[in-house]
Amino acid sequence: MEYEDSFVKIAGLIGGEEYVKVARALLNTEDVTDEEIASATGLKINIVRKVLYDMFGKALITGIRVKDEKKGWFVYRWRAKQDHVDNFIENQKKKILDRLYKRLEHEDSTEFYHCGNHDCPRVKFDAAVELFFKCPNCKGPLNMVDNSRVKEALRYKIDQITTDIANAKAAAAAASAAAEAAEQEPAKKEKKAAKAKPKPKPKPKKQVPKKEKKKEKKKHKKK
């Protein structure tokens, strides 16, 4: 399936096809009502409402209460919060990361015992002592479990998501820096025209620390 927008993609990941239909309707018509979405998507009104309330609860859409002049009563008009999609994804990743850390902590701090039978559960040390090191399920002998591979897998996943979040943050920072530079561009051109001195393209990232260093040096000299 091809998604046209990250907002629609997220909707699909949360709730599947019904959410995708509602999300598309939200993007197609700004400030759309539940009834308008229902007629545009062919979904039942109660399903549309359920999806809308869920998306509202997840802060992916906003609603405004307006009076329907024809009917004489108040209705909600809904709008996609596309700028919140990135935050939503980041929050989800942070939640997963938190769960992974807790799991790793649990694996690190606990000694597990197991009989080696795939259908039987792992048993913690205290419970294993009480069971006289006999499996509660098959009565086989319980041996200490080497959980280093589990921990390794958890650490790998944690690294992966941490890198993911850092990359997303860097990309967002680069995008906003680019947008800022694009806004400043006309002003720079005017200045250039006034001075009539062609300068090499400025690289703001490199210039900032140099300026700071100079300022610091000046401060030190004053002292």
Ligand SMILES: [Zn+2]
């Ligand atoms: Zn067993």
